[in-house]
Amino acid sequence: MTQPAATAVRAATSRRIAALALPALVVLAAEPLYVLVDTAVVGHLGRIPLAALAIGGTVMTLIAWLGTVVAYGTTGRSARRFGAGDRASAVAEGVQASWLALGVGVLVALGMQVGGGALARTLAGGGGEVADAAGQWLRIAALGAPGLLLAAAGNGWLRGVQDTRRPVVFVLGPNLLSALLCPLLVYPAGLGLVGSAVANAVAQTLSGVLFAAALVAERVSLRARPRLIGQQLVLSRDLLIRGLAFQASFLSATAVAARFGAATVGAHQIALQLWFFTALLLDALAIAAQSLIGAALGAGDDAGARALARRIGLFGAACGAVFAVLIAAGAGVVPGWFSSDPQVHEQAMVAWPWFVAMQPLAGVVFALDGVLIGAGDVRYLRNLTIVAALGGFLPAIWLAYGLDLGLGGIWAGLTLFVVIRLAALLLRLRSGGWAVVGAVR
Template sequence: MSQPTSTTDRAASPRRIAALALPALVVLAAEPLYVLVDTAVVGHLGRVPLAAVAVGGTVMTLTVWLGTVVAYGTTGRAARRFGAGDRAAAVAEGVQASWLALGVGVLVVIGMQFGGGALAGALAGGGEVGVAAAEWLRMAAFGAPGLLLAAAGNGWLRGVQDTRRPLAFVVGPNLLSAVLCPVLVYPAGLGLIGSAVANVIAQTLSGALFAAALVAERVALRPRPRVIRQQLVLSRDLLIRGVAFQASFLSATAVAARFGAAAVGAHQIAVQLWFFAALVLDALAIAAQALVGAALGADDGVGARALARRIGRLGAVCGAAFALLAAAGAGVVPTWFSSDSAVREQALVAWPWFVAMLPLAGVVFALDGVLIGAGDIRYLRNLTVVGALGGFLPAIWLAYAFDLGLGGIWAGLMLFIVIRLVALLLRLRSGAWAVTGAVRPESRAGVAA
C-alpha cells in the first residue's frame, strides 16, 4: 500500500481543519445569533408579532438559501482553482458571483414589494398575523442585495482559504444590528418594523465590506454575462436542492400556522434554533468545501478521501455535543424567547425531536460539505429532492391531515435527516465523488474564462 503524500497529511490534519472551521463557525453563527436576538426581542411584543416574524422570516429564508447557493457554488470552484495554483482565477470566480448576487438581490427587493404581502398572507392563513408579516417582509427585503453580496464574498474568500476577513465583515455588522434591534423596537417606538430595519442595516454594511475586498484585490471587475450564465448553469443543482429545502420548511410553517398562533410561534423558536445548530455544525462543511476542493484541484484524491472520513467523524462528535447542550436547556431555553406559557408548552413538543436528530445531522452536514467541495452537486440534488418528496413533505401534510401537531412536523424532519444520512454514507463509500483536476470534467464549459 502506498504511503499518504505530504499533501494528504496537510489536508486531513485536525489543525488544518480547525484553522478553517473555527473562524467559519463564528461567521456562520453571527447571522442566526442575530435572528435569535431578534426573535427574543419581538417575542416579548406578544403572540402576533412573534408569529409575524415566524412567517416573514421563513419567506426571507428563501433569500438566505439563494445566498447559500451562491456561496457554496463559488467556494468549490474557487478552491479548485486555488488548489491548482491560480489565485487570480479563484478571485475572478468571486467577481462574477458578486455581480450575480447583486442582480438577484435587486430582483428579490422588487418581488417582495409587489408579491410579499400575498405570500405572507397565504402562509399565515390571513388575519392580523398575515398583515403584520407582510409589513415586516417588505422592509426586511431591502437587505437582500447586501446579504447575497456577503454570501458571494464568503464563497471566494473561503475558496482561497482566507478566513480572517469574513470574520470581521460578518460579525461587526451583526453586533451593531443586535444592539440596534431592541433600541429601534422599544425606545424608538418602531415595534415590529424596527427589527426589520436593524436587519437591513447589518446586511447592507456586510455586503459593502465584501465588495470592497474584491476591489482591493485589483482584478478586473467588469461583469462577464457569458461567465455569469455559465455560473447559473453550474449552480442549478444547488438551486434545485435549495428549492426542495425551502418547499419543505415553508410547508412546515404553513401547517404550524394552521395549528394556531401558539404553535407557529413555538415552531419559530424551535426552527430558528435548528437553523442555528445547522449553521454552527456547517463550520466543518465549510472547511471540507475549501480543503476537499483544493486537494482535488491539486490532483490529490487520497488526501480528499482521508479528509472526508475525518470530517464525517468530527461531524458526529460535534452533533452529539450540541445534542447534550440542547437536552440540558430544554426547560430553560424556550423561556428566553417567549413569556407566553402556551408557546413554551408547544416548543417542548418539538424539543425531543430536535435533540435526537442533532448527532445524525452533524454527520449529514459535514458530508454535504465534502460533496459540495468535490463538485458532486448532482448527487446532492437528487438526494435532497427524494428525501423531501419521499419523506419530509408527506410527513408534514399527514401531520395536518391527522392533527398530529408540531410532533408530526418534527418527526418528518427526522425522517428527512435519516434518508440523507444513509445515502451520503453510501456515496462516500463508493468513492465516485473524488474526481481530481482544477475543474470537474462535467463543469469545464461552465468555468471557462
C-alpha cells in the first residue's frame, strides 16, 4: 500500500463524494436525455416510426443494461487495485473488461443482423409496418453495440481510478454530436427512421473508440487474459442475476396494475418512471461509493471503509429526503405533465404517499448497494435481491390483486421490497463481513 493511496482514502470527504457523484450523474443522464431528443425527432415522422423506435429502443436499452453490469463489476475491482497503489493493474482490469465488452458487443451486432427482424416481429406481436420498420432500425442501431459496451467497460475502470473528467467528455460529446446529427439525417438528408439508427450507431461507436484510445494511452499490456476475464464474468453473473430479479418484479407489478384497468396502469407507469428517474440520480452516489470503497479496501483501510460507508449511507438518506419533499410538493402538478385524464390523476394520488415515503429509505438502499458492489460483496446483494423479490415484493403485489387492493397494494409491495433490502443491508454493514481488504477479493 502506498501512502498517496491511503491519504486519498482518508480524504474521502463529502466534497470528494460529490466530486465523483456529479460527473457520474452527467454520464448517467446523457443517454436518457439523448433518447428523449431521438423520440421527439422521430415522433414527428408519424405513429408507425415512433412505435418502431419504441420497440427497437427497448432492445437497445437491454443491451445498455448489460453494459451497466460490466461497468459496475469493473469499477470495484479496478478501485481495489488503485487503492493498493497499483494503477497499472487497475487499468489492466479495464483492458480485460474491454475485451469482454467488445466480444459481447460484436456477437450482439451480428446476432441482430440475423435475428433482429424476427425479434422485432415478436415484440410487435406479429408482422406489419411497425415490425418491419423496427427490424430495420434495430439492425442498423445494433452496429453501435460494440462501442456501447466498450464505453461501459471504460466507464468502469476510469471510475475505479477516480478519473471523473474523461468519462463525461467521452460520453457527453458523442451524444451531443448525435443529437445534432439525428434531425439532420432524419429530415434534410431524407433518411427518416434509418437516420435515427445511424445517429445512434455513430454516437456509440465514437464513444467506444474514445474509451479504447484512453486504454491505449495508458501504455499497459493489451493482451487478453482469460483467467481475469473469467473472474469478471463471475462478478457480472451475480449482478446480472440480481438485475433479472429486479426486472421480473417490476414487470409483474405492471402486469398486476394492468388488471385493475387502464387508469390504474397509466398512473402506475407515471409513478414508476419517476421512481426510476430518482433511482438514476441516486445511482450517481452509488457509483461514487463503488470507487471510494474499493479504493479504501484496496489500500487496506477497513476502518476508513466502514466510516466512509456510514457517511455515504447518510448522504443517501439526505438525498432521498430532498427528493421526498420535492415529490410531495409536486403531487398536484407532476401527474398532469404526463396525462390529462382525471381518473389517472386520481389513481396517481393513491400511489403518491408510498412514493414519497419510500424516497429516504431508497436513498440509503441505493447508496449501500454501491458500498457492497465496491467491496465486491455482490453475492450477498444477489441473494438479498432474490429473497426480497420472491419473499416480499412478488407475493405482496399478487396478494394485492387477489384482495383487490388496487394500486395502493402494489406500491405497498414495492415499499416492502425496499424495507427488506434496507434492513438486510444495515445488518450486513454492521457485521463488517463485507469489508475484506486487499487488492482483490
